[in-house]
Amino acid sequence: MNLLLQQKAPIFEALKRHKGNRVVPFDVPGHKGGRGNKELTEFLGENCMKVDVNSMKPLDNLCHPTSVIREAEQIAADAFGAEAAFFIVNGTTAAVQGMIMSVCKTGDKVIMPRNVHRSAINALVVCGAVPVYVNPGVNKELGIPLGMSLEEVKKAILENPEAKAILVNNPTYYGICSDLRGIVSFAHEHNVKVLVDEAHGTHFYFGENMPVSAMAAGADMAAVSMHKTGGSLTQSSFLLCGEGINPQHVRQVLNLTQTTSGSYLLLVSLDVARKNLSLNGKEIFAKTVEYAEYARQEINKLGGYYAFGNELIDYDCIFDFDPTKLSVHTRNVGLAGIEVYDLLRDEYGIQIEFGDISNFLAIISAGDRAMEIERLIASLSEIKRLYGKNDKSGMFDHEYINPEVVIAPQQAFYSDKKSLLIKKSVGQICGEFVMCYPPGIPILAPGERITEDIVNYILYAKEKGCLLTGTEDMAVNNINIVERV
Incomplete structure (x- = not known):
């Protein structure tokens, strides 16, 4: 990391110049620096509203950066030890989907643990790639899914030699890490790309005595939620690329779904947060x-x-x-x-x-x-x-249930479906998502068999007050099931 380079924050500096130039705005946004929405300006502050601006020549363009955003990307890549870095303003969801859609197309296999965030399975629905699940280990006492065993990963790669990529959580929501270096080494020996969901691992790049980061382990791509532990604004993230990835192609993929109106509030928060962590991360x-x-x-x-x-x-x-x-x-x-x-x-x-x-x-x-x-x-x-209660009877004792995948997520999601009471759906094929949010890890994903164990889990989670999401039925009483396979 070049500490002299890390002292710069190009987007931040460009916004300060723009603010000082007192440019008359005849462009969007229509609030015109906050003058058109006084209540919002009083709530958020005049400085915030004046730098909520649209892409213009002095401020560059997120979809095709050539000046300050491009420079900020290069500095971010240096900070993370990556070959390339992309500013993401659609959340780490967009970064995860960008990774998968950059290396997989319809029918391609991607190996992943089943306890992935819904964004990864959403990517499969969009691009048509097919999941090969490696069931994570399970700690039965804690009732939580763990990381992927290196032996299970090796087995999955050897049994699916045509797989294009493997997705790894680093870490899981609970803080569990897999053997990332071992996975990268074996995957690369078999021409499989390694994609890492580091939504909760920003600090691995800047703290001391931390688990290994994706880029340090030699992974091909990583999605990093700066807003979770890095200090940027909610919804802002980085997508990192290692060697062997064509960044121009990645940008084209990102531009399929990422907004053309990138928020400069999010962009500047990433720029300043990266600077702060580069210079002060060890102490933080x-x-x-x-x-x-x-x-x-x-x-x-x-x-x-x-x-x-x-x-x-x-x-x-x-x-x-x-x-x-x-x-x-x-x-x-x-x-x-x-x-x-x-x-x-x-x-x-x-x-x-x-x-x-x-x-x-x-x-x-x-x-x-x-x-x-x-x-x-x-x-x-x-x-x-x-x-507290001494009696634990009636308490559900596990968080992860091994899924039975019957058809690919894309096929299930776009199939003809009908709605059934969840209680009466045992044995059917799920046509939508069911998950507790947070963390957003699906209990059921499109294409999976609905079992009695899963139904009991959903009903128990609902009874205990978990926020269940993903179903078309907002009350989560019914679930859409695939009519014909």
Whole structure:
């Protein structure tokens, strides 16, 4: 990384020049620097509204950058150790889909774990690639999916020599990492591209003593959510490319779906966040780890809860662990993770990232304060005392159910479908998604067999208060099933 180069922020500098030039706007957006929407300007601030601008020559164009955006991309590539970097303003969803659609076309096989984000399976619906699922390991005590075993990956590649790519989560939502270097080495020996969903791994590039990043491991492409742990605005991300990837082709693929009206608020947030992490990332993430480790230790002292960490590492399905993740198992206090989530929010004014059937996740960053960490710990202690149950009977004990894929996602999604009560759908083929959001990992994806176990899981998640999404029926009572295969 060139630290002298990293001190620059071309988009930020161009926007400051534009703001100082007092240009009269006869272009979009119609709020004209905020003058046309006073209430919004009062809420967001005049500075924000004045730099919410459209593409123009001095500010470059996201779809075909030749000046300040192009320079910012090159600096970002240097920061991440990539050959090329793309600014993404459609969320990491667009980056994940851009990766898959850049290397796969209709009928091509792509190997992936089933616990991928819905964006990956959406990409298959759009481009027609066919998934070959490697079931992740499962920790039955915690009820969570793990990483992919290197042996399972090797088996999948050898059994599917025509596969174009493999997609790897690095890390999972819970902080679990697979053997990324081992996967890259074996995949490349067999001419398989390695695509990495690093939505939760920005800090791997800038912190010390972190799990290996995708680019450092030699992966071909990586989707990095700067907004999750990197400090940029929500919906902003980077798509990174390694050697052997044609960046001009990737840009063409991205331009199929990414907006032609790229938000300069998102672009400048990426530019400034990258600069901040390049110059200060070691200190930022050292503080983050310190907070997370302290919280883990104190929560484990409460009894019942289990804030898990690197003690889980087995160099197989748990090859490494993200030390910034505060993932907490709750079933031993007689509460589902989503119940603890709701109690923290409604009774204690604490918003955590998500709660599922057995666990919750709190995102820790250097932006937190020690007193807030203490408040979280104290609140969990009180929740255990006031709401904990000794009787765990009737609690669902696993988060991941192995799917049976009957037909490809694209075929199922575009097939003739009919709506059935979820309770009466056992044995049918699913024609849409069902998932808890967050994290957005499908319980069911188009083309998969609906089983009794899956139906029970959906009904239990709904009963416990998980936000279920993906179905055409907004009440999630019915599900669309494929009429004819």
